[in-house]
Amino acid sequence: MITTTGLTKVYRSRGREVTALDGVDLHVREGEVYGVIGQSGAGKSSLIRCVNLLERPTSGTVTVAGQDLTALVGRGPRAGRELRQARSRIGMVFQHFNLLSSRTVQDNVELPLEILGASGKARSRKALQLLDLVGLSDKAKAYPAQLSGGQKQRVGIARALAGDPKVLLSDEATSALDPETTRSILQLLRDLNRQLGLTVLLITHEMDVVKTVCDSAALMNNGRIVESGTVSELLATPGSELASALFPVSGDASGDDRTVIDVTFHGESATRPVISQLSRTYNIDISILGAAMDTVAGRQVGRMRIELPGRYEENVVPIGFLREQGLQIDIQDDRPVLVKEGAK
Ligand SMILES: Nc1ncnc2c1ncn2[C@@H]1O[C@H](COP(=O)(O)OP(=O)(O)OP(=O)(O)O)[C@@H](O)[C@H]1O
Ligand SMILES: [Mg+2]
Structure with missing residues (x-):
């Protein structure tokens, strides 16, 4: 469902070069929850941002749902439109929710639908349906400031689902939350994975997250994937660092x-x-x-x-x-x- 080959990202700023991704080959199967774990600076966020082309890879390819996204970058207006469409099928959930404080919960969820050009009626129907799915139907008219962290993240998830994505990317979606709220958000991601057949790629630095929801996991270090596999494969691998950390x-x-x-x-x-x-x-x-x-x-x-x-x-x-x-x-x-x- 998500494949990267030789994915490399070099940041250049003020004459300095940082290699954040150094030839990453990632393979996430359809319908699985895949966790990427690694220390701060390992390149996790860079990886996820390159997967949805928020960040332009320096080299290598990214294929999502059979479409080579990297082939669409910088290839004129038609490819640009295709890239935007492809990206609308990739939902993204952020650590700090990234909600617009001046908009109601419902209007936040409607935002991606506005960008996709959906009519007002279709937008509000879809937003209410998604808020129901994440257990927040009673908060449609509330503003983000009136919500708890867990509720804000539920809005973030509902918004990420607005374009009916096949793939959901999550960058540390639970690291700003307390343990109990973390569990409920992880459970929600697991339920969505099962109910909607959603493929989830999530970034975390918490082993518990991997243990609770992931089918497969990869360990990143210095811009590289040093171990990967299903949780049972990892457990069956002698000397696996991930297995002993799990x-x-x-x-x-x-x-x-x-x-x-x-x-x-x-x-x-x-x-x-x-x-x-x-x-x-x-x-x-x-x-x-x-x-x-x-x-x-x-x-x-x-x-x-x-x-x-x-x-x-x-x-x-x-x-x-x-x-x-x-x-x-x-x-x-x-x-x-x-x-x-x-x-x-
Ligand atoms: N926009 C940028 N410009 C320059 N360097 C960057 C940029 N973004 C990230 N980096 C560098 O790339 C490397 C990988 O960063 P990245 O944010 O992908 O790590 P991470 O694994 O997500 O870390 P964390 O767990 O702290 O979020 C780091 O050395 C970081 O300083
Ligand atoms: Mg990060």
Whole structure:
């Protein structure tokens, strides 16, 4: 649904150059909620602004719903019109809502429809329908200043949906909100994704957001995507930074003569009693040092840090047993790499 290839953005200001995007290949499938996470300055906002051509990419291509938007940039009035039309099918939600304070809630939602040239009657019908969808039908005549942060963001979302977009882009839509309001806005985005089949690309720096609503995620660093995949793929990737940030576990070995391993449960393996099977089959006592279990996209996933008696060499067979059960195993070991198991 959204594909970028070799997307590069170099900002030039006062003789200085900043490479905000450095060859980004992004692929967001139709109907999924895709989260991009990364530290401040990683290039997240630049990416989203290049996807809807608010910002002109320095090089590379952006394709949304099968249309190459980059091919339309600067190609005369006809291409300009096509670009505007294509952009009206991409909704955008902002961190600070960007509502016009002199306009009522309804008039804010109608704004993109005015730009598209819809008649007054059609505009107001659509705006009221959208306000109902986001749970704000009673606030149509209110002004933004009379609303809470969460309500303002609902208006922002209703406005973003005015052009019947196939794609919704959200740049830190919840980072100005308290945790409870954040949850309700995320739930709304999830509902819209399901009800309208909307593809959502959202930028965040909060892991919880990814955990709550995303089907897939990418980690950005220095203008590049360094990891990406569905949440279950990430969990199944040895050493994935995103997976360990999503499900952080901690805990140290209780002595030298111990083996500490991180077990990642995902898919079917999450529901089988593997730890007690392991204990019974090999007659060993297992200590749980830390755990993080959660439901992601309706499936139970999580990690557990466990400790087995004896050194790694003595636990090769039980660890093999866990792997056979389809679990992802990462050995936590600070001894030299030679005795440490490599990736998989
Ligand atoms: N208009 C601009 N002119 C010059 N440099 C810019 C501009 N916009 C962004 N940058 C630079 O590009 C880099 C990436 O910025 P970007 O805003 O995309 O990061 P971000 O990941 O969204 O960060 P944050 O989490 O703080 O919002 C930064 O080094 C930033 O200073
Ligand atoms: Mg940003």
